Amino acid sequence: MNQFNQRNAMDANESAQLQRVLSDYTYALDVLDKYDHQLLEIENTTAENLFVITYETAMLAINGLRDRFGGSALFGNEKDDSFQGSLAAICQTFGGQYLYPSVEEKAAHLLYFVIKNHSFSDGNKRIAAFLFVWFLEKNNLLYGQDGRKRIADNALVAFTLMIAESKPEEKEMMVKVIVHLINSKN
Known part of the structure; x- marks a missing residue:
């Protein structure tokens, strides 16, 4: 040749x-x-919420994480009431309609609020990332029909750090990016 x-x-x-x-x-x-x-617009999302995260269930989950991360009394120790506010915000309604109607929007806002409100003495990013994937799992969105994780470990780290480093004025765009990366198209 x-x-x-x-x-x-x-x-x-x-x-x-x-x-x-x-x-x-x-x-x-x-x-x-x-x-x-x-x-970017919110699209291809899941309207049916199978699981609504409450303060009590979230704190049980966080307490379960404590041993995994060394058992420090600072891990998951609330500094104020902002964590309760973060949870309430994702289920907030106006005129009888959810402000964040889809599971994906709630999950993305949960990740964002827990990271940005920095409600705990230690573990904010780990807690936020865990609650995010746990919430998706409880709503049957974390795993594909083939049983594989829909969010790779490196993607979860990237989502979490992207939000942690973002500016407050970028909140809506950060949420839209997360929704696009976890919606039914992925």
């Missing part, structure tokens, strides 16, 4: 690889494009 034919064969192989990557990540690239153009 001459050099020209080898180059064309390599180009065909590279083209096939490029098409595969584009095909596999089309949704993610579309989300980034919509983010760049400030066009």
Whole structure:
């Protein structure tokens, strides 16, 4: 095979690889494009809430995490009433309608509020990340029909740190990004 034919064969192989990557990540690239153009909207979400998180159930879950993270009295120790406010906010209604009507919106706001309100002496990001995935699991959204996790560990870390580092004026966009990354399209 001459050099020209080898180059064309390599180009065909590279083209096939490029098409595969584009095909596999089309949704993610579309989300980034919509983010760049400030066009993200809440869509493809789950309306039926199977589980409503309460302060009591959340605190039981947090207390269960304490041993996992060394048993420190500071882990999950509430500094004020802001955690109760975070939980109340995700179930808030106006005119008889939920402010955050979908499970995904509630989950994204739960993650955001628990991180940003910094309600605990220690463990805010870990608690927020755990409550986020636990809430999704209780609402049958954490695992796909094939039983695999819909949110990889590295994605959970990235979501959590992205919110922790975000500015307050970016809240709505952060929530929209999270919703897009956990909605039924993913």
